[in-house]
Amino acid sequence: MNAFGRMLAQLRNDGGSSAMFLGVLTAVTLLAGFANLVFPEGSIFHVSTFTITLLGKYFCYALLALAVDVIWGYCGILSLGHGAFFALGGYCMGMYLMRQIGDRGVYGNPELPDFMVFLNWDALPWYWHGFDMFWFAMLMALIVPGVLAYVFGWLAFRSRVTGVYLSIMTQALTYALMLAFFRNEMGFGGNNGLTDFKDILGFNLQADSTRVTLFAISALMLGLAFIASRFIMQSRLGRVVLAIRDAESRARFLGYRTHDYKVWLFVFSALLAAIAGALYVPQVGIINPGEFAPLNSIELVVWVAVGGRGTLYGAVCGAILVNYAKSKFTALIPEGWIFMLGALFVVVTIFLPKGIVGLLNKRRRKNGTGGGTPLASAEAGA
Numbered sequence: 171m172n173a174f175g176r177m178l179a180q181l182r183n184d185g186g187s188s189a190m191f192l193g194v195l196t197a198v199t200l201l202a203g204f205a206n207l208v209f210p211e212g213s214i215f216h217v218s219t220f221t222i223t224l225l226g227k228y229f230c231y232a233l234l235a236l237a238v239d240v241i242w243g244y245c246g247i248l249s250l251g252h253g254a255f256f257a258l259g260g261y262c263m264g265m266y267l268m269r270q271i272g273d274r275g276v277y278g279n280p281e282l283p284d285f286m287v288f289l290n291w292d293a294l295p296w297y298w299h300g301f302d303m304f305w306f307a308m309l310m311a312l313i314v315p316g317v318l319a320y321v322f323g324w325l326a327f328r329s330r331v332t333g334v335y336l337s338i339m340t341q342a343l344t345y346a347l348m349l350a351f352f353r354n355e356m357g358f359g360g361n362n363g364l365t366d367f368k369d370i371l372g373f374n375l376q377a378d379s380t381r382v383t384l385f386a387i388s389a390l391m392l393g394l395a396f397i398a399s400r401f402i403m404q405s406r407l408g409r410v411v412l413a414i415r416d417a418e419s420r421a422r423f424l425g426y427r428t429h430d431y432k433v434w435l436f437v438f439s440a441l442l443a444a445i446a447g448a449l450y451v452p453q454v455g456i457i458n459p460g461e462f463a464p465l466n467s468i469e470l471v472v473w474v475a476v477g478g479r480g481t482l483y484g485a486v487c488g489a490i491l492v493n494y495a496k497s498k499f500t501a502l503i504p505e506g507w508i509f510m511l512g513a514l515f516v517v518v519t520i521f522l523p524k525g526i527v528g529l530l531n532k533r534r535r536k537n538g539t540g541g542g543t544p545l546a547s548a549e550a551g552a
Contacts (some may be wrong), residue, residue, distance in 0.1 A: 186409030210243030235489035237442035246415035251340030259444030264364035266307035319440030363458025478525025
């Protein structure tokens with residue numbers, strides 16, 4: 171209770187920005203869900219199930235951006251491989267959903283997924299066992315990415331790999347996983363991935379109530395991740411992380427085992443990304459190796475940069491804004507989005523190095539309305 175009370179006090183003292191963000195998140199979730207379930211389709215107040223699903227997907231992306239911001243904005247570690255943790259969490263959820271199909275698949279096999287029957291597999295691989303249980307699948311969605319992040323971080327940070335070399339290594343990691351999951355013999359659906367999901371915990375995935383519930387859970391996890399990240403960054407651990415970002419050699423000279431702090435923050439960030447992936451899959455209805463693509467991880471960095479790295483809520487806003495723009499722009503000129511994304515990153519880097527939130531904070535300070543917590547001051551200089 172004391173820790174929870176400290177978290178609430180920190181949110182109140184953060185210039186109102188964090189409390190406002192959580193308030194807006196709660197209001198949007200409640201109003202959108204209520205409008206979908208209560209008002210009929212013909213009503214002007216009705217929010218379509220498609221919009222609910224789209225918002226749920228945006229919240230998953232926002233959680234993923236939050237994970238990148240924790241490690242990049244606060245610790246200065248530019249990871250270009252967080253898409254790997256997102257995809258691994260998604261595959262664990264996808265394996266559970268595939269096991270729930272049972273004999274309702276195209277080939278009617280109660281034990282083997284359709285793609286295994288098509289490839290003439292005789293038995294379920296050993297690593298698929300247990301995924302018919304929801305608790306086991308969710309446990310694996312945390313353990314697998316968490317262990318991978320710990321091993322990778324322990325090897326990289328103890329070897330004092332930093333800067334562009336670390337970024338290249340994280341990109342190589344996700345690219346290697348993408349190539350592996352594309353292979354049919356890996357047992358994860360190959361190029362097509364996992365899809366045709368029916369139920370989750372016995373509830374029809376196509377039902378409006380299920381869609382709204384998944385949307386609400388995504389919002390809840392985003393809010394909890396935001397609070398946990400804010401609490402960590404305003405704790406003693408967070409102050410050490412900021413010191414490592416600004417002057418790692420000095421922090422090491424003062425006696426801090428900087429690689430340990432970086433490893434555990436990297437693991438925490440990876441777990442947030444994995445949770446985002448696990449929530450993403452039942453809402454979009456598919457997971458394939460394309461989620462491992464290095465370009466996806468680079469796009470995450472653009473989201474955070476646009477919103478404002480080192481601000482948490484800035485990363486969330488950046489993810490939602492960029493993906494909303496992507497949804498609109500790809501409908502008009504599908505092949506032009508990648509060029510727009512690159513131009514957006516260049517413009518932000520040159521003219522808005524602290525992102526949209528950094529620009530707003532600068533104007534608030536100029537008008538004399540900005541807050542002054544120690545963390546807020548540190549974020550302003552991020």
